[in-house]
Amino acid sequence: MHAIKKGYVDTSSGQIHYREVGTGPAVMFMHQAGRTGAIYYRLGQYLAPHYRSIMVDLPGFGESDPLPLPFTVADIVGVCVELLDGLGIDHVRLSGHHTGAVVAGELAVLHPERVTAFAPTGYPLYLSAEERRQVREEQQPQPVYQLGGHSVPVAPVLQSDGSHLLRLFQRAQAMLWYSKVSLGQTSRQIILPFENLDDDDLAFINDYVSDGLRAISATGTLSAVRRYSAEERLPLLQVPTLFIQSTGTIEASFCQRAVSLQKLVPGSETADIENGDIHVMHTRPSDLGAVLLAFFSGIDRKKSAPE
Numbered sequence: 680m681h682a683i684k685k686g687y688v689d690t691s692s693g694q695i696h697y698r699e700v701g702t703g704p705a706v707m708f709m710h711q712a713g714r715t716g717a718i719y720y721r722l723g724q725y726l727a728p729h730y731r732s733i734m735v736d737l738p739g740f741g742e743s744d745p746l747p748l749p750f751t752v753a754d755i756v757g758v759c760v761e762l763l764d765g766l767g768i769d770h771v772r773l774s775g776h777h778t779g780a781v782v783a784g785e786l787a788v789l790h791p792e793r794v795t796a797f798a799p800t801g802y803p804l805y806l807s808a809e810e811r812r813q814v815r816e817e818q819q820p821q822p823v824y825q826l827g828g829h830s831v832p833v834a835p836v837l838q839s840d841g842s843h844l845l846r847l848f849q850r851a852q853a854m855l856w857y858s859k860v861s862l863g864q865t866s867r868q869i870i871l872p873f874e875n876l877d878d879d880d881l882a883f884i885n886d887y888v889s890d891g892l893r894a895i896s897a898t899g900t901l902s903a904v905r906r907y908s909a910e911e912r913l914p915l916l917q918v919p920t921l922f923i924q925s926t927g928t929i930e931a932s933f934c935q936r937a938v939s940l941q942k943l944v945p946g947s948e949t950a951d952i953e954n955g956d957i958h959v960m961h962t963r964p965s966d967l968g969a970v971l972l973a974f975f976s977g978i979d980r981k982k983s984a985p986e
Contacts, residue, residue: 681727683720688765692754693744695762696736701727704795704979706772706971707763708734708960709779711801712901713894715741717886718776722960725968730772730975735762737779739896748899752907755900756786763793772796772975776960777803777934778904784913791917796978798921798971800952800959801934804909810933844888851887855880857929858956883961913943920947921974923967925955948974 681701687694698716700723708719716734723732738758739745746754759782763771772795775783780799787794876884922944924930924937934957937949950970952959959967 681724683723687742688762690758690761690765692738692746692758692761694742695738695744695758695765696742697762697766698723698734699731700724700734701729701731703728703730704772704975705766705768705770706730706732706774706975707759707768707783708732709737709759709773709775709783710734710740711777711779712740712897712904714887714890715893717741717890718958719960721964722968722971725964726972729972733762733766733768733771735759737782737896737900739900740894741890745896746899750899750903752782752785752903753789755782755903756789759786760790760793769793770795772798772978774798774800774971776800777931778900781904781907781909784909784916785907787918787920788912788915794918795982796919796921796975797916798923798974800923800967801925801930801957802909802922802936802940803904803931803934804936804939805933806936806939844892847888847891848884851884852876854929854957855883858927858958858962862927862954862956862962883958909940910943913940914945916944916947919974919978920944921950921970922947923950923952923970925952925957925959925963927954927956929956930959931957950974 683698683700685696685698687696698720706726708716708722710716710718715736719732719734723734726732736743738755746758770793773783773787774797775781776799780802783799784797784802787797922937922940924935926935937951941947941949952963952966952970955963955966
């Protein structure tokens with residue numbers, strides 16, 4: 680295991696918390712709404728012999744200070760650039776998941792001179808007005824999310840009896856269990872999925888619950904991302920780009936649009952994590968790490984090769 684360093688960087692919008700592991704050229708990872716940079720621990724360990732992974736807590740998540748409402752994706756990018764400045768990183772490879780993928784992409788659009796390559800996972804792309812309507816409805820009180828044919832809560836609505844804690848736990852446990860079943864890691868029927876959880880499973884669930892309770896900016900970040908026009912912004916990308924998607928059923932359909940995304944970014948590439956899920960960086964770190972390592976190292980070799 681490689682040692683993980685934690686720290687803070689002062690920005691114009693408050694302090695930003697980050698974790699880092701490994702040595703070499705820098706890669707910055709941006710998590711999805713409701714989580715923190717800790718979701719990338721396993722992936723960072725995989726890449727540690729080759730790259731310095733910076734796992735940021737986006738503003739308003741984990742230990743990072745929130746941005747004042749309302750804010751835009753560009754506002755989040757500004758804080759991330761200040762983080763890079765504070766860490767003395769001039770050039771970086773970028774990846775992000777779901778909402779984090781959008782933020783990472785906009786950073787690449789706005790600051791191509793600092794971005795070596797961009798390789799998001801599960802980049803959300805809404806192809807119809809109906810999809811956008813459904814996403815907006817998920818922000819209403821007591822929302823549910825269709826995940827692999829199952830309805831699970833999106834986020835807790837605080838309750839005086841603490842029942843929101845149970846809902847968060849059940850959602851985390853359900854996603855983890857469905858992922859195990861889809862990957863063939865258990866042959867049990869999904870009847871009593873609370874059974875047979877090992878220490879690593881329980882740690883994942885505990886982190887999911889604590890992340891959700893501390894997600895101050897979840898609504899603001901989701902609103903900013905859903906106002907963002909990928910169709911207008913992605914064609915402006917000037918850096919090598921790889922769209923990675925999980926092909927399993929435990930992933931949102933609008934985060935499985937690599938082919939459509941590739942059409943928006945001429946020259947971009949795509950890669951599939953077969954039967955991957957909504958937490959692919961945690962459940963499939965070796966598979967995802969191999970894809971990222973091949974892409975980033977290939978770009979780095981091309982840049983260092985004599986002309």
